[in-house]
Amino acid sequence: MTPHGRYVLRLADTNLVLAQRLGEWVGHAPALEEDLGLANVSLDLLGQARLLLAHAGQLEGRGRDEDALAFLREESEFYNLTLVEQPNGNFGDTIVRQFLFDAWQLGTYEALRGSTDATLAAVAAKGRGEAAYHLRYSGGWLVRLGDGTSESHARVAESLARLWPLTRELFDDDDVDRAAAEAGIGVLPSTLEPAFAARVDRTLGEATLARPAVAWFNWYGKQGRHSEHLGYLLAEMQSLHRAHPGATW
Amino acid sequence: MGAQAPVAIAPSPEVLERLHGILAQVADPEIPVLSVIDLGIVRHLSIRPDGRLEVGLSPTYSGCPANTVIKADVLRALQAAGFDAVAVDVLAPPWSSDWLSEEGRRKLAAYGIAPPGAPAACPRCGSKRTSRTSEFGSTPCKALYRCDACLEPFDYFKCI
Numbered sequence: 001m002t003p004h005g006r007y008v009l010r011l012a013d014t015n016l017v018l019a020q021r022l023g024e025w026v027g028h029a030p031a032l033e034e035d036l037g038l039a040n041v042s043l044d045l046l047g048q049a050r051l052l053l054a055h056a057g058q059l060e061g062r063g064r065d066e067d068a069l070a071f072l073r074e075e076s077e078f079y080n081l082t083l084v085e086q087p088n089g090n091f092g093d094t095i096v097r098q099f100l101f102d103a104w105q106l107g108t109y110e111a112l113r114g115s116t117d118a119t120l121a122a123v124a125a126k127g128r129g130e131a132a133y134h135l136r137y138s139g140g141w142l143v144r145l146g147d148g149t150s151e152s153h154a155r156v157a158e159s160l161a162r163l164w165p166l167t168r169e170l171f172d173d174d175d176v177d178r179a180a181a182e183a184g185i186g187v188l189p190s191t192l193e194p195a196f197a198a199r200v201d202r203t204l205g206e207a208t209l210a211r212p213a214v215a216w217f218n219w220y221g222k223q224g225r226h227s228e229h230l231g232y233l234l235a236e237m238q239s240l241h242r243a244h245p246g247a248t249w
Numbered sequence: 250m251g252a253q254a255p256v257a258i259a260p261s262p263e264v265l266e267r268l269h270g271i272l273a274q275v276a277d278p279e280i281p282v283l284s285v286i287d288l289g290i291v292r293h294l295s296i297r298p299d300g301r302l303e304v305g306l307s308p309t310y311s312g313c314p315a316n317t318v319i320k321a322d323v324l325r326a327l328q329a330a331g332f333d334a335v336a337v338d339v340l341a342p343p344w345s346s347d348w349l350s351e352e353g354r355r356k357l358a359a360y361g362i363a364p365p366g367a368p369a370a371c372p373r374c375g376s377k378r379t380s381r382t383s384e385f386g387s388t389p390c391k392a393l394y395r396c397d398a399c400l401e402p403f404d405y406f407k408c409i
Contacts, residue, residue, distance in 0.1 A: 019312075033383035033393065040385040047312025051340070122340035126311060129343070129409045137384045 012052035082221035146207025289348030
């Protein structure tokens, strides 16, 4: 697959994996409104993922459609960011993961609206409004939990400390990013970090939380080197399709 | 490159009027008082060089399951009226809740859903003293509100 195809697939996989994670909350969220909220965010991300997967399949030109790409690839062939495959944990863990993702995605989509890839530009233009809406939701919850009780504050502070190191990968440039950016298709991730930091700091301040200083990462999901969690997610997501290939609703 | 692609042409005004009449009867499966015309998702109607009618449709919210149903309903209605139609997705520029027609906004309010726009006005008593109780509701296009005047909860069509 060309750097162009790989770049699109990274975005697609990141959305798909997070949509699957959020779907795990259905029927389990702390309140009906949050059950609906997380499911709605999941649906938006899945809708964007389907367009991007179909596009990646066309760029590849080997006849793989969105289903073949979603359900018939192995763990090491997925190129999502490591952050989004992290388990849901408690509600605070999910909100912190979502907030960091939303802030990253909003900046990414804002930049990709100017992509020379017309499909990517269209998905980004459409997704930008949805990402901003998601960020208002996750940011609102982060403020309520951080600036809430001592218990909720301590819990989200712990979630932030655990997940923050994984944000390093969001702004790390590699060969695929550089090739895509040079061609005007993608955006160099490192250029998005200042706006992300400003956005995050504003909300963390309101939430009475501090940005952790240390940021390092052991995994490199966008190159197919994942944490131990993705395999289990894929096993569940792909089992039906693999057991009944070609089945339709 | 080779020969230029043949260009699609616009249907005659009479045919266009008939098509609008048919599409005004195709309802959103989740909010049945709204037609696809009210929603503002019909982007173009043209006759292809092969003689088939092409309908350009825009998705509302990226993951809304109704998108697939809407496309099938549009094609079914046009085929029932004798048109050999195909639907294509139009992603750019993206659909926005600003594209809801004036008539659509009136129908929404009468149905009990506050149309998009700030501040959300209570569809029951008309008060603008309202508060949001949840950003998300029973479908991707709605949020939940409460009227602080008459105290009734209501759905609000999200601005996006």
